[in-house]
Amino acid sequence: MKAQRLGAWIAIAVGASYFIIPLLGTLEFSLRMRRGAYSFDAYQSVFSDIQFRETFGYSIIMALLTIVFGMLLVVPTAYWVRLRLPQVRPVVEFVTLLPLVIPAIVIVFGYLRLYNSSSILPLTGSTSGTNALLMFSYMTLSLPYMYRAVDTAMRAIDVRTLTEAAESLGAKWPTILFRCIFPNVMSGVLSGAFITFAIVMGEFTMAALLNRPAFGPYLQLVGANKAYEPSALAVIAFAITWLSMGLIQLVSRFQQSASPKA
Amino acid sequence: MAFLTLTNIQKSFGPVQVVHNFNMGIDRGEFVSFLGPSGCGKTTILRMIAGFETPSGGSIVINGKNQGTLKPNQRNIGMVFQAYALFPNMNVHDNVAFGLKVAGASKTDIDMRVKQMLGLIKLEHLADRFPYQLSGGQQQRVALARAIAVKPQVLLLDEPLSALDAKIRISLREEIRQIQQQLGITTVFVTHDQEEALSISDRIVVMNAGRADQIGTPFEIYNTPATRFVASFVGTLNIIEGKVADPATGAVTIGDQRISLKEPIAGVKGGDSISLALRPEAGSIAEGAPGDTALPGEVVSTSFLGSVIRTKLRVGGDIISFDMFNNPGMTPPVAGEHVTLRFAAKDLLVIRE
Numbered sequence: 001m002k003a004q005r006l007g008a009w010i011a012i013a014v015g016a017s018y019f020i021i022p023l024l025g026t027l028e029f030s031l032r033m034r035r036g037a038y039s040f041d042a043y044q045s046v047f048s049d050i051q052f053r054e055t056f057g058y059s060i061i062m063a064l065l066t067i068v069f070g071m072l073l074v075v076p077t078a079y080w081v082r083l084r085l086p087q088v089r090p091v092v093e094f095v096t097l098l099p100l101v102i103p104a105i106v107i108v109f110g111y112l113r114l115y116n117s118s119s120i121l122p123l124t125g126s127t128s129g130t131n132a133l134l135m136f137s138y139m140t141l142s143l144p145y146m147y148r149a150v151d152t153a154m155r156a157i158d159v160r161t162l163t164e165a166a167e168s169l170g171a172k173w174p175t176i177l178f179r180c181i182f183p184n185v186m187s188g189v190l191s192g193a194f195i196t197f198a199i200v201m202g203e204f205t206m207a208a209l210l211n212r213p214a215f216g217p218y219l220q221l222v223g224a225n226k227a228y229e230p231s232a233l234a235v236i237a238f239a240i241t242w243l244s245m246g247l248i249q250l251v252s253r254f255q256q257s258a259s260p261k262a
Numbered sequence: 263m264a265f266l267t268l269t270n271i272q273k274s275f276g277p278v279q280v281v282h283n284f285n286m287g288i289d290r291g292e293f294v295s296f297l298g299p300s301g302c303g304k305t306t307i308l309r310m311i312a313g314f315e316t317p318s319g320g321s322i323v324i325n326g327k328n329q330g331t332l333k334p335n336q337r338n339i340g341m342v343f344q345a346y347a348l349f350p351n352m353n354v355h356d357n358v359a360f361g362l363k364v365a366g367a368s369k370t371d372i373d374m375r376v377k378q379m380l381g382l383i384k385l386e387h388l389a390d391r392f393p394y395q396l397s398g399g400q401q402q403r404v405a406l407a408r409a410i411a412v413k414p415q416v417l418l419l420d421e422p423l424s425a426l427d428a429k430i431r432i433s434l435r436e437e438i439r440q441i442q443q444q445l446g447i448t449t450v451f452v453t454h455d456q457e458e459a460l461s462i463s464d465r466i467v468v469m470n471a472g473r474a475d476q477i478g479t480p481f482e483i484y485n486t487p488a489t490r491f492v493a494s495f496v497g498t499l500n501i502i503e504g505k506v507a508d509p510a511t512g513a514v515t516i517g518d519q520r521i522s523l524k525e526p527i528a529g530v531k532g533g534d535s536i537s538l539a540l541r542p543e544a545g546s547i548a549e550g551a552p553g554d555t556a557l558p559g560e561v562v563s564t565s566f567l568g569s570v571i572r573t574k575l576r577v578g579g580d581i582i583s584f585d586m587f588n589n590p591g592m593t594p595p596v597a598g599e600h601v602t603l604r605f606a607a608k609d610l611l612v613i614r615e
Contacts, residue, residue: 168409172335
């Protein structure tokens with residue numbers, strides 16, 4: 001029994017060191033820009049780079065737009081499937097899983113063929129059109145996580161009865177959706193939002209091939225040309241992801257503490 | 263003319279017809295209970311009145327207006343659900359105010375009405391609480407207040423007490439009845455609990471396999487059940503099988519004993535099998551020989567239930583039970599004892615299929 005427990009701890013330690021040591025190495029290296037002393041020079045250099053601010057800001061805006069439009073697509077879809085079309089659930093789940101099995105590069109090449117400047121819908125013919133296309137591609141990428149997060153939150157409430165209760169009180173669809181359903185699946189919405197945020201902030205393929213000034217391509221550019229700044233950026237990127245994960249945990253706990261009495 | 267009229271209502275789900283030609287009129291301010299086992303179609307009828315299900319045939323008219331084309335949010339019907347269905351993101355005040363806000367009432371009117379409703383259900387002090395901070399009984403009272411806050415023309419209650427414990431169930435059903443009478447609101451109540459239906463209804467509809475087996479006052483339903491199903495579903499009823507000896511005089515043979523119903527039996531002839539029903543409280547063990555209103559029996563078992571002693575007797579080929587009030591001076595019958603079961607001829611009911 002004792003030996004088993006020791007073995008488990010060794011397995012955990014080996015697994016953790018596999019992740020933690022490279023991270024610590026990256027962090028330590030990012031602090032060694034000044035010769036002979038630890039400093040935040042690499043971070044200072046990154047934050048003072050105008051391109052960093054532009055790409056970071058661009059990706060944040062894209063992430064927020066992706067979250068808003070993604071929610072407007074996913075919440076009503078998950079609601080409708082749960083309420084009126086439970087028989088199409090396997091189809092919808094299959095569709096939402098497709099972005100996990102189709103590589104991003106395949107999706108973006110498909111977009112470029114479909115929406116190039118000589119097509120019927122020439123989205124890539126203008127900056128705003130390409131931005132919209134990038135946002136839709138981010139929505140596609142985040143669909144598996146977003147749909148599951150919202151659907152799980154909906155499973156926790158009795159969507160049908162709440163809808164009927166609101167209807168019997170005279171409410172119409174927009175009121176039911178935005179005042180009765182949406183606030184009650186907020187934990188799922190937020191979980192999906194934070195995952196989406198983390199995905200968008202680090203995404204490279206779509207942004208690079210659509211030639212948009214996003215944070216992912218900037219990370220690659222800096223990595224190819226500088227020494228210490230890429231490590232600082234890697235630490236920053238990890239911090240963003242971890243912050244998102246932490247916030248998911250936080251909203252999940254908040255939701256659990258507000259669950260009904262047995 | 264009735265306030266709520268259901269005419270030839272039918273409902274099918276695919277090939278299965280769950281409601282067959284249902285007809286009924288409910289008067290303004292009346293409290294009607296739909297009573298029946300699971301799957302008998304009672305909730306389906308309620309949901310059709312609310313507009314959540316569309317009838318396959320027939321019409322629903324409320325206050326002279328056909329509801330056929332109206333959506334649930336256009337019918338002005340209040341509904342209380344078994345699962346409470348309070349909005350988890352809103353506190354008690356906001357839940358009760360929801361329908362009023364949707365209707366576009368002013369803030370002053372909303373606050374006044376919510377206060378009035380919370381006063382009615384005696385929960386003014388919990389206005390700021392969220393549903394998860396309330397007990398089941400409190401949640402259901404809030405759901406009731408929310409449903410009646412909008413002054414609905416009909417109140418529908420879909421097994422609202424089923425999820426509550428026995429004590430709360432009794433107090434809440436009395437509260438529901440009191441509020442309904444106070445407001446004079448036309449109410450349809452669905453339940454599978456006969457005691458609930460008997461205790462608070464003006465009329466009861468006993469549903470069986472999508473049909474109304476009997477519609478009547480609780481007194482009529484209990485005392486003169488129209489069918490074997492109603493007799494067996496409402497209260498405890500002993501069924502005694504016999505043969506018609508003389509339909510003109512109401513003579514029936516049970517085992518070897520000939521008894522008399524003291525009135526002609528219609529629709530049967532001599533020698534036909536007949537089912538007779540006797541309530542457990544309608545019989546008594548008495549001295550004397552069997553006769554026109556007394557049957558010989560053998561005690562099978564005796565159970566002491568506090569205020570009541572329940573005795574099971576073998577009568578003819580059937581085992582029946584009857585209750586007698588506990589009396590410290592009496593000696594309860596013992597198993598194997600041969601006794602005489604006496605009853606009034608009017609308490610013996612002929613049961614039709």
